[in-house]
Amino acid sequence: MDEMDAAMALVEKWRSQSRKGFLDLCALSLLASRDESYGLDMMEALAQAGLEVSEGTLYPLLARMTREGSLSPSWTTPETGHPRKYYRLSPTGQLVLAAMREEFDRNVAALRRIEGGTR
Amino acid sequence: MTAREYLEALRSALASMEPGERDDFVKEMESHIDELKERHPEKGEEELVDALTPPDALAAELTDGKGRGDRQEAGGRERGHDGSGARHARGSRAEGLSGLGVRLRDALETLGHKLEGLDLDLDLNLDLGPLGPKEGDRYGEGEIEKVFPADGLDAIRLEAFSAEVRVLPSSTAEARFVARGERGAVNFAFEQESGELAIIERSAGRHAADEIRLELPGNLVRARVVTRSGDIALEGIACELELKTASGDVEARSCPGALSIETISGDVDAQEVGTLAVRTASGDVSASGVSGSAAARSASGDIELERVGGDAAGESASGSVGIDTCAGRAAARAISGDVSVSGVGGRVTVGASSGSVELDSSRGFSGAEISTVSGNVYVELPADVDAELAWSTVSGGITIEGAHGKRGSLALGAGGEGLVIKTASGDIGVDW
Structure with a gap:
């Protein structure tokens, strides 16, 4: 049981470290794939894809990426219902996504090679 | 709020x-x-x-x-x-x-490999030395059969490559070994020393046997079977059994002795056995009808333990763990897999990380402790239960009749055995 305890603690630690940057990539990819979206809609789309993200993680992430210039938000107020804040990729965000995507693919390919080499 | x-x-x-x-x-x-x-x-x-x-x-x-x-x-x-x-x-x-709800399956796979390396010292001992004929080897023209008197024979050890191995009780006072190769001669060495008979396959590949049948006499104390990729099937063997295989599956039926099984990727299926101890890296484990204790660990396989007479313990990093009907205590651990436990006579201990936990104690309750990080927990207790319930969560929801707040305790009936549930972000529900 000791190894399991240690493994569980390590995985949780690793998970919270590794997912931040990964979520940036996922949020950008999501917005690229659907042109524009708002918070709850993004949470659901991410959850459907298998990434459960709380609002406590997503909204601060969106706020940061807006501040950094990757996202362009705009408020819409429909005739009925409540206002919504829609996000779309800014031109900077599109460049950032392309570069992140390439970097990520490179890393995955490297991991595959490393695993293949030790077999 | x-x-x-x-x-x-x-x-x-x-x-x-x-x-x-x-x-x-x-x-x-x-x-x-x-x-x-x-x-x-x-x-x-x-x-x-x-x-x-x-x-x-x-x-x-x-x-x-x-x-x-x-x-x-x-x-x-x-x-x-x-x-x-x-x-x-x-x-x-x-x-x-x-924020622990994110599921990164790949990461857990990686963890599985890590566990495989760190934890599962399978000691398969398949390095059988240089291949080729040696003194004491015995070739058969595609089939080899040998009979050994049971008298003075305590233990048998069989090491093979890819053959399907069947182990059965012998109808005579002898041990009998039959190996067949469909592609030509097979090559085995037989060594007998102080009560132990070793049967060791010498040729992998073209000269490897395809099928092995091993019949064991009733007086045998211990048998050990090791294969690289061959499946191992046993039926009606009462002696102590030690089975190891890299990728073969193991199936044991009606073996009332102690079973110890280790595989890397092979699945394990045991029915009506004495005691059971299983370790596997990625294989699934399914056991039903264990008269003594049952313990199974897997890095990524699913574990199902059913009808256990003694204590039951199941652990899997990324697979699920299920324990159903156990007379003794039950312990289950999982990281990302779900845990389901029901019908346990003794105390229940469950730990999970992102997997959910379901405990069905509606037929009787003798105390339980459950903790998860983000997994939800649901417990069903008998309607007339006497128990002391304590729960705590950081951000999960609580669905317990009469409960208020993220943390608290409640005496059910006359109070008694404790049910302690802790989560970080998982929801907690208890019914009775």
Whole structure:
């Protein structure tokens, strides 16, 4: 049981470290794939894809990426219902996504090679 | 908490933020809550709001991100320098406790491999030396058969490559070994020393046997079978059994002795056995009818233990763990897999990380302790239960009749055995 305890603690630690940057990539990819979206809609789309993200993680992430210039938000107020804040990729965000995507693919390919080499 | 209270708490938690930005963020969370109310008309506002990340944690996450962003953008700009460290730490903690819902299956696969390396010392001992004929080898023209008197024979050890191995009781007072190769001669060495008979396959590949049949006499104390990829099937063997295989599956039926099984990727299926101890890296384990204790560990396989007379223990890193009907105590551990436990006579201990936990104690309850990080927990107790219930969660929801708050305790009936449930962000539900 000791190894399991240690493994569980390590995985949780690793998970919270590794997912931040990964979520940036996922949020950008999501917005690229659907042109524009708002918070709850993004949470659901991410959850459907298998990434459960709380609002406590997503909204601060969106706020940061807006501040950094990757996202362009705009408020819409429909005739009925409540206002919504829609996000779309800014031109900077599109460049950032392309570069992140390439970097990520490179890393995955490297991991595959490393695993293949030790077999 | 109502939406208004939540938004006000959030606003004051964001006091240090630039006012325009703060107003915008609070408005966005208001829109989020409105959207939730619209989509879940069946739920009350407070229920929806209580499920949200607490304002403090949300603010910590937000200012944490901002702190980092500013440092990146403006290098030496002095902004909350002494305070930002504290905020950072707070943000990380909030992340650790409430933001653990992300499932990265691949990562757990990697963990599985790690466990495989660290933990599962399978000692398969398949390095059988240089291949080729040796003194004492015995070739058969595609088939070899040998008979050994049972007298003085305590143990048999069989090591083979890819053959399907069947182990059965012998109808005579002899041990009988038959190996067949469909592609030509097979090559085995037989060594007998002080009560132990070793049968060792010498040729892999073209000269490897395809089928092995081993008949064991009733007086045998111990048998050990090792294969590389061949399946191992046993039926009606009473002696102590030790089975190891890299990728073969193991199937044991009606073996009332002690079974110890190790595989790397092979699955294990045991029915009506004495005691059972299984370790596997990625194989699934299914056991039904274990008269003594049953323990199974897997890095990524699923584990199912049914009808266990003694204690039952199941552990899997990324697979699921199920224990159904166990007379003794039950212990289950999983990291990302789900855990399901029912019909346990003794005490229950369950630990999970992101997997959910279901404990059905409706037929009897003798105490349980359950902890998860983000997994939900559901427990069913007998209607007339006497128990002492204690729960605590950081951000999960509580569905317990008569329970108030994220942390508390409650005596059911006359009180008695403890049911202790702890989660970080998982929901907790108890029915009786």
